[in-house]
Amino acid sequence: xxxxxxxxxxxxxxxxxxxxxQINSTPxxxxxxxxxxxxxxxxxxxxxxxxxxxxxxxxxxxxxxxQKTGINAIMFQIRPAADAFYGKGREMWxxxxxxxxxxxxxxxxxxxxxxxxxxxxxxxxLHAWFNPYRATFSLVDSHTSPKHITKxxxxxxxxxxGKKLFNPGLPEVRSYIVQxxxxxxxxxxxxxxxxxxxxxxxxxxxxxxxxxxxxxxxGAGFKNVEDWRRNNVDTLIHVLSDSIHxxxxxxxxxxxxxxxxxxxxxxxxxxxxxxxxxxxxxYADARKWVQEGxxxxxxPQIYFPFGYAVAPxxxxxxxxxDNSFGKHVYIGxxxxxxxxxxxGWSDRRQIPNQIRYLRKNPNAQGSVFFSxxxxxNNMAGVKDSLRNNFYRYPALQPxxxxxxxxxxxxxxxxxxxxxxxGVELNWKEGTISEDKEKAYGYVVYRFPKGRNIxxxxxxxxxxxxxxAKQTTFTDRDVSANNSYxxxxxxxxRLKNESSVSNVAEARMLQ
Numbered sequence: 001x002x003x004x005x006x007x008x009x010x011x012x013x014x015x016x017x018x019x020x021x022q023i024n025s026t027p028x029x030x031x032x033x034x035x036x037x038x039x040x041x042x043x044x045x046x047x048x049x050x051x052x053x054x055x056x057x058x059x060x061x062x063x064x065x066x067q068k069t070g071i072n073a074i075m076f077q078i079r080p081a082a083d084a085f086y087g088k089g090r091e092m093w094x095x096x097x098x099x100x101x102x103x104x105x106x107x108x109x110x111x112x113x114x115x116x117x118x119x120x121x122x123x124x125x126l127h128a129w130f131n132p133y134r135a136t137f138s139l140v141d142s143h144t145s146p147k148h149i150t151k152x153x154x155x156x157x158x159x160x161x162g163k164k165l166f167n168p169g170l171p172e173v174r175s176y177i178v179q180x181x182x183x184x185x186x187x188x189x190x191x192x193x194x195x196x197x198x199x200x201x202x203x204x205x206x207x208x209x210x211x212x213x214x215x216x217x218x219g220a221g222f223k224n225v226e227d228w229r230r231n232n233v234d235t236l237i238h239v240l241s242d243s244i245h246x247x248x249x250x251x252x253x254x255x256x257x258x259x260x261x262x263x264x265x266x267x268x269x270x271x272x273x274x275x276x277x278x279x280x281x282x283y284a285d286a287r288k289w290v291q292e293g294x295x296x297x298x299x300p301q302i303y304f305p306f307g308y309a310v311a312p313x314x315x316x317x318x319x320x321x322d323n324s325f326g327k328h329v330y331i332g333x334x335x336x337x338x339x340x341x342x343x344g345w346s347d348r349r350q351i352p353n354q355i356r357y358l359r360k361n362p363n364a365q366g367s368v369f370f371s372x373x374x375x376x377n378n379m380a381g382v383k384d385s386l387r388n389n390f391y392r393y394p395a396l397q398p399x400x401x402x403x404x405x406x407x408x409x410x411x412x413x414x415x416x417x418x419x420x421x422g423v424e425l426n427w428k429e430g431t432i433s434e435d436k437e438k439a440y441g442y443v444v445y446r447f448p449k450g451r452n453i454x455x456x457x458x459x460x461x462x463x464x465x466x467x468a469k470q471t472t473f474t475d476r477d478v479s480a481n482n483s484y485x486x487x488x489x490x491x492x493r494l495k496n497e498s499s500v501s502n503v504a505e506a507r508m509l510q
Contacts, residue, residue, distance in 0.1 A: 027359070028458040029495075030395040031297075031330045031366025033073035034066055034375055035129070038096050039080035039137060043372040049099035052107050059111075060118060065376045067122040069383055070391025074119050075129045075194050075256075075368060078112050078184065082135040082149050082166070086112035088187035091180060092145055101145040116189055123441075123464040125397055127192035127254065128184050132177050132236065134198055136164040149176075158210045160201045168200065168232040169214035178239055185247050192252035193244055197301055199233050200283040229283035241294035249403060250493040254297035256332050256368070257286035259304060259316050261323075271319035275310040291325050296400055298327065299368055303334030305344020306353065313354055321363035328365045328398060331358050335369045338380035348380040355390050365398040393458035396443070397495045406435040408490040408498045411442065411471070416486050416504035422476035423484060423506045429471060430490050430498060439468040439490045443497065446475060449483035449507075455500060464491075483507040 037043045044062060045055045066074070078085040083094035083101060087110045095101040097111065105111070112128065119126040135150050135157055136143065144150060150157055150164050156173050157164045166173045181193060200209065215225050222228040237255070244253050258278035262270035266277065269287070278284040289295050300320045304311040321329050331354070338351050347353075358364040369375050375383050409430035417424045429439050444463040445455055454460060463473055478484060484507075487500040 026390065026393045026395070026458050028395060028456055028461075029365075029398045031073055031328070031368070031398055032071050032391060032395060033075055033127075033299075033330060033366065033368035034071050034372045035075040035368060035370045036062065036077060036372045037080075037370075038077040038085055038094065039131070041096050045097065048096055052105050052109050055097075055105070055111070056109070056114060059115060062372060062376060063115075063118050063122055063124070066372070067124070069375065069386050070394065071375075071386075072123060072395055072397055073125040073127060073191075073368070074115070075127050076112070076115050076119075077129040077131070079130040079180070080134070081131065081137045081163075086110055086184065086188065089180065089183040092148055095143060101143065102147060112184070112188055112190075120189075120466040123394070123466055125191035127194040127252070128188070128190045129194040129196065130181060130184075131198055132181075132195055133166045133168060133200075134163060135166055138162060139164070160207070160209060161204055163201075165201055167211055167214055168236065169211050169218055169228065171218070174232070174236045174239070177236060178243055181240060182243055182247065185244055185251055190251060192254055192296075193240070194299075195255045197256060197258045197278065197282065197284070200229055203281055226280070226283065230279070230285050233283055234285060234288065237289050237294050238292070245403075252296040252400065252403070253294070254299055254328075254330075255286065255289065255295055256299035256301055257284050258282060259300050259302040259332070260311055261285075261287045261319075269323075272315040273311045273319075287323050290323065290327050293325070293327075293402075296327060296403065297330055297365075298324065299330045299332050301332035301334070301370070303332065303337055303370070305347075305350050306357075308344055314357060317358055317361060317364065321361050324363050326402070328400065329363060330366045330368050331364060332368050332370060335374035335379055335382050336371060338374070338382060351380065351382050352385045352390070355385075394461045394464055395458060396464065396491070396497065399496055400494055404435070404437075404492065404494040404496060406433055406437070406492075407496045408433045408437060408439055408492045410490055410498040411439075411488045411501045414486065414488055414501040414504045416484070416506035418506045418508050419474070422474045422478050423486070423508065425473045425475065425486055425488070425504065427471050427488050427501060429468060433492065437492050440493045441466040441468060441491045442470070442473075443489045443491060444473050444475075445487050445489070445500075447485050449485055449505065451485075453485070453487060453500065453503065455487070455489065478508050480508050480510045 084091045092102040093104050116126050158167050219228040241253050244251050260273050260275050260277045262277045262279045263273050264270040290298050302313055302316045304313050306313050337345055411427040411430050414427040442465050445460045446462045485503055485505045490498040
């Protein structure tokens with residue numbers, strides 16, 4: 001009898017081959033993300049204290065711009081410094097939203113709920129981006145409310161690098177952070193939980209992390225403080241992984257670590273590089289998190305050019321994909337660096353060439369760009385390259401077959417009717433799938449009459465929706481005196497796709 005493990009391995013291999021069978025064209029499945037940073041108002045809102053109407057309008061402009069570019073995932077920063085861009089949680093409203101920590105939007109709205117609705121309208125996933133340990137962005141006391149957690153629980157924090165930081169060595173701190181994240185998982189329809197590279201703080205010269213007392217209390221059994229710190233972070237990641245997947249099996253958990261785990265000179269399992277390492281400096285054992293199966297994707301920040309001796313882009317991409325352990329790898333790309341006149345970056349083709357390189361790797365499933373503004377501002381022409389070349393056609397997000405391997409059932413009774421404004425399509429939702437899931441959305445494909453139906457080519461996709469109730473679509477991009485044929489497929493929450501519906505045909509008259 002064939003084991004489930006063998007079947008999963010077979011599906012993963014088949015999926016990897018199918019995704020990358022078009023490395024010289026646009027793949028049908030690819031993760032195309034952008035980080036929307038709220039800390040210090042990097043990307044949104046443009047400044048604190050804007051009206052609700054203006055905040056919403058700014059966010060819609062960002063999402064519309066990214067939709068036109070082909071972006072299909074937003075990493076939305078909702079907790080920049082132990083504060084919140086959402087209302088259904090235990091932390092205070094962020095001062096980056098309204099200028100004063102703890103002040104709710106007026107008139108009231110929930111930014112995360114709004115962002116989710118608008119992203120899903122556009123066929124984009126939204127991953128809730130948390131900074132787990134940063135508690136303040138500065139030591140200016142007036143920026144922090146007397147009711148903030150740093151004032152209520154001062155023993156939970158240490159000061160380092162001009163900021164207050166949660167002490168990861170305290171069990172009560174880890175418990176609190178898990179509760180904060182799970183508030184969002186349970187109360188919002190997010191697609192993923194996302195952490196960036198900030199765990200223990202980036203080191204300062206001649207300054208030790210002031211966690212000696214916590215190590216004395218909780219470090220028994222560890223040979224040194226470094227191993228204890230790594231274990232503290234490991235414990236948080238493991239507990240969060242279990243908690244997230246137990247609460248909602250479709251919510252993905254991913255982390256974006258520093259681009260170097262360890263150098264080969266430090267560890268035979270390390271990369272061919274010679275730079276700052278996340279394992280030794282930030283106490284982030286990202287390779288272990290993937291190897292243990294705690295993460296669904298790893299999103300290393302490889303903000304370096306080809307051939308850079310300290311951290312060569314190509315060697316790091318190869319290393320992370322060689323150490324993916326069957327999970328997804330999305331390459332973090334530093335668009336903000338693309339205008340630098342430094343070796344490697346002075347070539348404005350650097351980011352396009354990086355995309356070409358990662359697409360040739362069967363174990364890389366996409367890119368995430370930092371930051372949103374760098375893309376929308378078209379730095380070094382990156383947005384033009386995405387729109388006109390790499391992301392010219394739509395893409396479904398990659399499947400995660402370890403989370404859900406069951407495909408949904410197809411729609412049926414598809415009809416196509418030529419109207420003055422275009423071809424109107426109508427269909428009926430398919431039956432409930434084998435794993436008792438209903439449809440989450442649909443993909444509409446169009447073909448000139450006489451052409452073979454090929455749903456593997458993304459050039460044939462004319463619409464991706466995340467709304468199962470929307471069983472109609474009007475194709476306005478049609479010409480008189482031409483005949484078209486259509487099929488529709490169902491997608492489930494994890495973007496597994498059904499077989500095709502029946503075929504429908506329409507002819508546009510003059």
